[in-house]
Amino acid sequence: xxxxxxxxxxxxxxxxxxxxxxxxxxxxxxxxxxxxxxxxxxxxxxxxxxxxxxxxxxxxxxxxxxxxxxxxxxxxxxxxxxxxxxxxxxxxxxx
Amino acid sequence: xxxxxxxxxxxxxxxxxxxxxxxxxxxxxxxxxxxxxxxxxxxxxxxxxxxxxxxxxxxxxxxxxxxxxxxxxxxxxxxxxxxxxxxxxxxxxxxxxxxxxxxxxxxxxxxxxxxxxxxxxxxxxxxxxxxxxxxxxxxxxxxxxxxxxxxxxxxxxxxxxxxxxxxxxxxxxxxxxxxxxxxxxxxxxxxxxxxxxxxxxxxxxxxxxxxxxxxxxxxxxxxxxxxxxxxxxxxxxxxxxxxxxxxxxxxxxxxxxxxxxxxxxxxxxxxxxxxxxxxxxxxxxxxxxxxxxxxxxxxxxxxxxxxxxxxxxxxxxxxxxxxxxxxxxxxxxxxxxxxxxxxxxxxxxxxxxxxxxxxxxxxxxxxxxxxxxxxxxxxxxxxxxxxxxxxxxxxxxxxxxxxxxxxxxxxxxxxxxxxxxxxxxxxxxxxxxxxxxxxxxxxxxxxxxxxxxxxxxxxxxxxxxxxxxxxxxxxxxxxxxxxxxxxxxxxxxxxxxx
Numbered sequence: 001x002x003x004x005x006x007x008x009x010x011x012x013x014x015x016x017x018x019x020x021x022x023x024x025x026x027x028x029x030x031x032x033x034x035x036x037x038x039x040x041x042x043x044x045x046x047x048x049x050x051x052x053x054x055x056x057x058x059x060x061x062x063x064x065x066x067x068x069x070x071x072x073x074x075x076x077x078x079x080x081x082x083x084x085x086x087x088x089x090x091x092x093x094x095x
Numbered sequence: 096x097x098x099x100x101x102x103x104x105x106x107x108x109x110x111x112x113x114x115x116x117x118x119x120x121x122x123x124x125x126x127x128x129x130x131x132x133x134x135x136x137x138x139x140x141x142x143x144x145x146x147x148x149x150x151x152x153x154x155x156x157x158x159x160x161x162x163x164x165x166x167x168x169x170x171x172x173x174x175x176x177x178x179x180x181x182x183x184x185x186x187x188x189x190x191x192x193x194x195x196x197x198x199x200x201x202x203x204x205x206x207x208x209x210x211x212x213x214x215x216x217x218x219x220x221x222x223x224x225x226x227x228x229x230x231x232x233x234x235x236x237x238x239x240x241x242x243x244x245x246x247x248x249x250x251x252x253x254x255x256x257x258x259x260x261x262x263x264x265x266x267x268x269x270x271x272x273x274x275x276x277x278x279x280x281x282x283x284x285x286x287x288x289x290x291x292x293x294x295x296x297x298x299x300x301x302x303x304x305x306x307x308x309x310x311x312x313x314x315x316x317x318x319x320x321x322x323x324x325x326x327x328x329x330x331x332x333x334x335x336x337x338x339x340x341x342x343x344x345x346x347x348x349x350x351x352x353x354x355x356x357x358x359x360x361x362x363x364x365x366x367x368x369x370x371x372x373x374x375x376x377x378x379x380x381x382x383x384x385x386x387x388x389x390x391x392x393x394x395x396x397x398x399x400x401x402x403x404x405x406x407x408x409x410x411x412x413x414x415x416x417x418x419x420x421x422x423x424x425x426x427x428x429x430x431x432x433x434x435x436x437x438x439x440x441x442x443x444x445x446x447x448x449x450x451x452x453x454x455x456x457x458x459x460x461x462x463x464x465x466x467x468x469x470x471x472x473x474x475x476x477x478x479x480x481x482x483x484x485x486x487x488x489x490x491x492x493x494x495x496x497x498x499x500x501x502x503x504x505x506x507x508x509x510x511x512x513x514x515x516x517x518x519x520x521x522x523x524x525x526x527x528x529x530x531x532x533x534x535x536x537x538x539x540x541x542x543x544x545x546x547x548x549x550x551x552x553x554x555x556x557x558x559x560x561x562x563x564x565x566x567x568x569x570x571x572x573x574x575x576x577x578x579x580x581x582x583x584x585x586x587x588x589x590x591x592x593x
Contacts, residue, residue, distance in 0.1 A: 053376050054380075054381050059382055060150050062150050062152035063151060064153075065154075067118045071135070072138075073136070084241075086133050087243030087244055088133065088183070088243070089243055090242050090244055091240075093182065
């Protein structure tokens with residue numbers, strides 16, 4: 001499997017990454033090398049096996065339905081660039 | 096509203112149901128509605144680096160209960176996936192959901208549309224119901240070009256209940272949504288509050304010409320927070336699509352918002368390309384395993400559900416299908432009915448209670464926009480009132496007057512009856528005296544009656560009732576009057592019998 005320039009731009013858009021057109025050939029080169037390396041995982045014949053959801057052969061631990069987290073808003077908002085009336089402010093996102 | 100001839104609609108619903116847990120699906124933050132912004136959003140909900148989700152056992156149990164209630168397959172092993180999208184209401188950059196192996200697969204719900212002899216029953220199949228986390232809320236006004244983000248709701252457990260596209264009218268869609276709404280409340284897994292967003296319905300709507308087998312292009316209608324709006328939004332959307340196609344246009348795949356003020360749907364975004372969410376298994380969460388014996392215990396713990404309750408009301412209390420359906424359509428209505436019946440003890444009259452709960456009480460609640468658990472006339476007060484109907488202290492008409500006084504908070508039924516002197520006259524002797532008095536005042540009319548003018552019977556009833564200030568027991572009054580007047584038309588009069 002390999003990426004072409006259109007697919008690269010699509011993936012960049014989904015990740016909200018601005019691409020420098022001039023760098024696309026080099027990026028494609030690097031990414032395709034990475035894909036080729038990971039592509040080795042396609043080689044083993046696994047048709048007879050059920051896919052695992054997780055590499056650990058364990059099941060999910062469940063917690064009791066209890067409120068354990070107190071209101072810690074002041075500390076949690078300390079790193080936010082902008083806060084008003086308890087809300088995090090972000091650049092306007094409306095479709 | 097009926098659909099234009101030659102066309103049919105195809106509707107499927109996605110219902111987001113907030114589970115009534117104390118804490119969030121993957122964190123120990125509280126889920127209470129209406130808290131100060133971001134006061135119930137912890138490091139996990141904020142998606143801070145280094146945190147890990149730990150699944151809430153109660154969310155799993157509630158989702159499984161729903162599956163059991165609709166006769167679905169509850170997966171003994173289900174898994175979580177990441178649905179990637181970039182929006183600040185979920186700061187992790189993805190929503191944890193279930194794509195490949197949802198907890199609930201299949202299931203059916205029976206709905207009934209129309210009334211009386213025209214009622215039609217239909218079975219709607221469910222595709223699946225999966226666990227996922229809710230997103231936060233974005234507030235776009237008031238922040239000078241910025242958007243305010245409240246993450247209290249982020250991480251609230253949801254089950255998304257997906258139906259097959261099997262409904263063919265807005266009425267069917269509403270009947271299905273109401274049924275699911277009733278069931279989640281019976282199960283105690285959701286408070287059902289649509290205004291607060293605990294129960295959110297999105298409708299996928301398409302139309303096609305009758306006889307076509309291929310589905311038309313669908314639109315998704317969001318932002319519907321009541322059953323009434325759901326019905327109107329779907330009707331609007333069906334007609335919009337039919338008119339568009341008849342005018343030579345083409346329906347575009349879109350997400351549309353319902354605007355209740357203008358009663359229309361408006362384009363929110365087009366979906367030219369399929370959304371690319373890049374789902375993959377969430378490496379932070381292991382498969383959820385439910386032991387078969389746990390599932391059996393949950394099955395045994397299921398409460399009586401609306402269909403079973405309605406059947407019991409018909410079989411045990413002799414109620415009509417309609418009364419049984421109305422009384423069981425909401426858990427609180429059924430509880431109110433049963434409390435009233437219990438409070439009346441041995442004199443309990445199910446049919447009488449049904450008439451009052453679905454009649455005067457429902458009308459008054461509707462008029463004032465109240466839920467039945469907010470009724471000023473409690474089940475106990477209604478029981479006390481109806482006991483006075485059963486023992487003939489009150490006629491139905493006087494009972495309505497007492498009911499209105501109860502609604503206004505004037506005390507107990509007996510106190511109101513005393514204070515207003517509403518006690519029905521059931522002393523036959525007293526009624527005979529009144530009847531004799533009236534007949535003595537109108538010898539000419541009595542003679543006419545006896546000659547066969549039977550319409551005069553009502554005239555006498557009116558006069559006696561007036562003399563009794565409306566309080567004579569109607570049945571006794573009729574009996575006394577009949578025997579006092581004697582046979583109608585057998586006095587050999589000229590007018591003869593009619």
